[in-house]
Amino acid sequence: MSARKKVLLKVIILGDSGVGKTSLMNQYVNKKFSSSYKATIGADFLTKEVMVDDRLVTMQLWDTAGQERFQSLGVAFYRGADCCVLVYDVNNSKSFDMLDSWRDEFLIQASPNFPESFPFVVLGNKIDVEESKRQISQKRAMAYCQSKGNIPYFETSAKEAIHVEEAFEVIARNALAQEESEEYNEDTWATVNIHFDDPQGGCAC
Template structure:
């Protein structure tokens, strides 16, 4: 998990607004629509002629979620094996990961476990409750769908702290909703981490307050 970084945005009234900086990674096979999703979310544009990503690309977008302002740096990583050495250095420091597959491509769904494992390894993430959002893209191609809902639900059930959205970059269905959900999950993940007591229910925990009280009552 990256340390919280902040940047200053200009408000409409000319004042400065402190914004948290989040690194968001899009992962999945090539041609599942990661670049289209990123472009639709950031620029609200869609093109049928987008070229495959070579290595990595990124775009920024400011977003307010639950009253908190975030600057999202969204990284689109090439899904082809030959670009593995280029994409993996960018996993580290990620705050959120969006796993993407195509509802019209069974192999892209079957490869999700590979992408998740690769992310954990190269991002050096050890908390398996890390905030993931799973995107089944190309929901508009209903006649070409080859991945059924039961399979998807089973994958999500086995992944702690994961949510699933069916998206269409072409028709702009659930795209912004999925990114907002990712930030929601990040916020909850951060809150849970802050609220957890690493010594809770630990029989070896030393109660310093108890020791102080005992020392104060000693007459020796």
């Protein structure tokens, strides 16, 4: 039995500056947290090999700068993504209100073949901050995710490593499913094109 080819999954992480995108990535990949991260300039990425069911996959996690001036990073950055993670800070209502803007930006730039079924995951980060400072309730966030087609939702803390592993497990699984569906669709189209282009194929009418 031949070895199954190694899969590279591209995951884009979007959200306002300061919501903890870099911290979440570093907690997941390196099991580390630092409170002194500098703002990301442009884009940066980390990779991690993980098992999804029986498959070894390499996740390429792309972290973007949340500042408006870096928002249009170009089509090449978004293209080929298998999953998009939208991050907000549960203690910052503006970062939650911006989720739609980030989601729309991704769909425009990445232009996936099937935008209505493209996998998104929403992370409400910084739940380690005291409850009195919280501005977005879990109920409100879940209602938003349901209205967008039941997007998976996790409340996380990069600082305390709460639900980070579980969230990225779902991200990896959804990204792999997307990658496989893209491959299936490409193979199907190739078969259809061969059938119609083949002069020996005759007419099916």
